[in-house]
Amino acid sequence: MAEVRIFGTVISTYTRIVQIACEEAGLSHETIATAAQSPENRHPFGKVPVVEVDGLELIESVAIAQYLDNAHNGSALQPSAPAARAISDKWIAIANNYLFPLFEHGLVMPWIMHRVAGFPLEREKIERALPNISRALGFVEAEIQKDGGWTGGDFTLADIFLYPVLRGLQLTPQGEVGIAQCDRLSAWLAVTENRPSIVATRWESEP
Ligand SMILES: N[C@@H](CCC(=O)N[C@@H](CS)C(=O)NCC(=O)O)C(=O)O
Incomplete structure (x- = not known):
């Protein structure tokens, strides 16, 4: 199983943002096609993506991208100054x-x-x-x-x-x-x- 499971629509701005953050951090990832607003979508506001990583279930792309970068990429994508x-x-x-x-x-x-x-x-x-x-x-x-x-x-x-x-x-x-x-x-x-x-x-x- 991939290290990061991304539940989201395949042609999606925010699904892609998370995919790019995974690539930058060298994490394997898979995208499981899940429609926004669908019953399988666990996002409380019906958005995509929802992400599973390190035993966590995360929503909101800023939080997800920062977590991936902090936990797996030495925060290389966030300037320290x-x-x-x-x-x-x-x-x-x-x-x-x-x-x-x-x-x-x-x-x-x-x-x-x-x-x-x-x-x-x-x-x-x-x-x-x-x-x-x-x-x-x-x-x-x-x-x-x-x-x-x-x-x-x-x-x-x-x-x-x-x-x-x-x-x-x-x-x-x-x-x-x-x-x-x-x-x-x-x-x-x-x-x-x-x-x-x-x-x-x-x-x-x-x-
Ligand atoms: N604040 C959310 C925004 C996510 C978002 O707007 N995703 C779009 C797809 S790119 C969506 O779910 N659209 C479907 C809808 O609003 O019903 C995040 O950062 O993850």
């Missing part, structure tokens, strides 16, 4: 609290429901979301241009949270166009996609 740690934590929070909800509801899910489940594309929902998504991308690009944002130092948990959130957006037609207009963000995505932990966890839907 307080200022660098604050920057990394800030970007994790931005990814989780602002970027993910905006991208997920405004573009990623409408396209998945259309492409995978065959539902009509929710064009009005997309149109409503585009100005806010565009502003969010502009903010991220400006921050990288200003001082490197989260990209200035070592690879950290901030990279691990931001990559699947931004890559999911990039796999939608409008997201691809929006990100292509952000030179520094595009360059970071292009470099990061070659990291072994990112390659090992590619979604089947990625070209």
Whole structure:
């Protein structure tokens, strides 16, 4: 049995975040396909993933990723200098609290429901979301241009949270166009996609 058992949907931002953290820590992992909101899902708020590791049952990707890194990776993904740690934590929070909800509801899910489940594309929902998504991308690009944002130092948990959130957006037609207009963000995505932990966890839907 793998050292880490991840219960979650297979094409999922947060399942992938945990998979990447496992790869970085050199832990074997398996993903057991479990739908959010399903009776088998043990998450009290119906989300995925739920993770079993070291006899623990864990929820919430920040807690899971930090545990994997602290218990199995010498905390290598969390800067020890307080200022660098604050920057990394800030970007994790931005990814989780602002970027993910905006991208997920405004573009990623409408396209998945259309492409995978065959539902009509929710064009009005997309149109409503585009100005806010565009502003969010502009903010991220400006921050990288200003001082490197989260990209200035070592690879950290901030990279691990931001990559699947931004890559999911990039796999939608409008997201691809929006990100292509952000030179520094595009360059970071292009470099990061070659990291072994990112390659090992590619979604089947990625070209
Ligand atoms: N705060 C949770 C968020 C997890 C989350 O939003 N997962 C998404 C999939 S990527 C989900 O379960 N969506 C299904 C739903 O909201 O019904 C975490 O960090 O693990």
